[in-house]
Amino acid sequence: MAPEAPAPKAVAHRIIKLGGAAITHKSQLETLQQDVLRRVCLSLAKDATDVDLGRTTDGTVLVHGAGSFGHHLASDYGVARGPLVDPRVRHGFALTRASVTRLNGYVVEGLVSAGIPAVGLSPLGHYTTSAREVSVTGASAVADCLRAGLVPVLHGDAVLDEQLGCTILSGDTLVRDLAEQLRPQYVVFLTNVAGVYDRPPEEEGARLLRRIVVRRKDGSWRVTAADGGSEVDIRMTADTHDVTGGIALKVEEAARVARLGVPVLIAQAGSEDGAAACRLGPLVTVNHGIVPLASSEPQWSSGCLAATSDMAEQQQVNAEAGQQCATAWRGTLIVLEDDEGLENEALGGMGSAG
Ligand SMILES: Nc1ncnc2c1ncn2[C@@H]1O[C@H](COP(=O)(O)OP(=O)(O)OP(=O)(O)O)[C@@H](O)[C@H]1O
Numbered sequence: 060m061a062p063e064a065p066a067p068k069a070v071a072h073r074i075i076k077l078g079g080a081a082i083t084h085k086s087q088l089e090t091l092q093q094d095v096l097r098r099v100c101l102s103l104a105k106d107a108t109d110v111d112l113g114r115t116t117d118g119t120v121l122v123h124g125a126g127s128f129g130h131h132l133a134s135d136y137g138v139a140r141g142p143l144v145d146p147r148v149r150h151g152f153a154l155t156r157a158s159v160t161r162l163n164g165y166v167v168e169g170l171v172s173a174g175i176p177a178v179g180l181s182p183l184g185h186y187t188t189s190a191r192e193v194s195v196t197g198a199s200a201v202a203d204c205l206r207a208g209l210v211p212v213l214h215g216d217a218v219l220d221e222q223l224g225c226t227i228l229s230g231d232t233l234v235r236d237l238a239e240q241l242r243p244q245y246v247v248f249l250t251n252v253a254g255v256y257d258r259p260p261e262e263e264g265a266r267l268l269r270r271i272v273v274r275r276k277d278g279s280w281r282v283t284a285a286d287g288g289s290e291v292d293i294r295m296t297a298d299t300h301d302v303t304g305g306i307a308l309k310v311e312e313a314a315r316v317a318r319l320g321v322p323v324l325i326a327q328a329g330s331e332d333g334a335a336a337c338r339l340g341p342l343v344t345v346n347h348g349i350v351p352l353a354s355s356e357p358q359w360s361s362g363c364l365a366a367t368s369d370m371a372e373q374q375q376v377n378a379e380a381g382q383q384c385a386t387a388w389r390g391t392l393i394v395l396e397d398d399e400g401l402e403n404e405a406l407g408g409m410g411s412a413g
Pocket residue numbers: 077078079080081085123124125126127230249250251252254255256257258259260261293294295296297298301303304305306309
């Protein structure tokens with residue numbers, strides 16, 4: 060019998076989800092937000108050439124959402140529920156894929172024009188689900204691309220489901236599966252708002268949650284007020300066409316990633332904060348003053364930038380790297396509680412929406 064294949068080596072440095080709400084106008088069928096897409100492509104390309112940081116886009120996995128290229132059609136034709144034997148659902152399945160792969164083409168084209176060796180990789184054919192849960196992962200195809208020096212660009216997709224016939228696999232769920240399989244150093248979700256708020260961000264008084272802490276024992280998550288007091292209530296809503304659950308699914312999947320010990324950042328696509336999150340990972344919070352990196356969390360620092368074991372030196376490098384972001388970093392950091400089950404009280408906190 061052939062010897063068992065060795066476990067694949069970690070090849071992913073970072074996984075970035077480019078939200079459909081950021082690169083499309085989610086409420087208008089198949090409309091691209093070209094300016095946001097262009098800014099993201101340019102900033103990722105800049106990471107690749109930043110010789111001071113010794114960084115390249117090697118080890119970067121990109122996943123994008125569907126936005127208005129997929130959610131509308133999937134919702135109109137009931138693609139998330141199946142069954143595929145229903146001719147109307149089958150037609151909707153094909154239409155949804157045609158739409159979302161069109162968007163994938165635009166994203167890949169933007170990245171390649173910016174000089175990134177990006178290749179589109181559709182989940183259908185690599186991923187299967189069972190009752191909407193991933194039952195077959197496509198992570199090995201992603202790892203193969205990474206080992207070949209390519210930047211795989213996946214997307215939320217219509218896939219085959221062992222029980223339902225077909226369903227919709229969200230990019231947020233793909234990111235979590237890839238994080239489980241490839242164990243990147245960090246994950247970034249870029250979307251159209253600055254992060255997770257205590258209520259829909261357009262509502263008056265909405266406050267940006269700077270830090271969400273995930274409990275080690277059961278994976279539940281919480282936000283406590285900066286004064287260390289009671290837990291904060293959070294309200295999240297989703298667009299009417301959204302077939303995958305919107306921001307609530309994102310937070311749930313992000314919490315599952317954080318529980319692996321992989322820090323997650325949520326920030327705005329096309330902004331300096333989003334670019335800095337992609338470039339620096341959780342160290343962005345060191346440079347920009349919201350979350351001091353505790354010495355008990357050394358694993359976050361390894362490999363986020365050119366390797367250096369000395370924290371002071373690393374902070375100096377990071378400070379130089381993050382110069383573009385002159386003000387405090389705006390976004391949400393999602394992390395696992397420390398070994399004692401405590402969160403550092405200096406790390407909690409909220410910021411106003413303004
Ligand atoms: N409490 C909240 N905090 C943050 N955003 C919220 C909240 N409640 C509702 N939202 C809305 O969630 C949206 C972002 O989630 P959504 O899943 O649509 O993003 P996305 O991942 O960019 O899109 P896609 O799923 O198409 O990839 C924002 O447009 C925001 O208005």
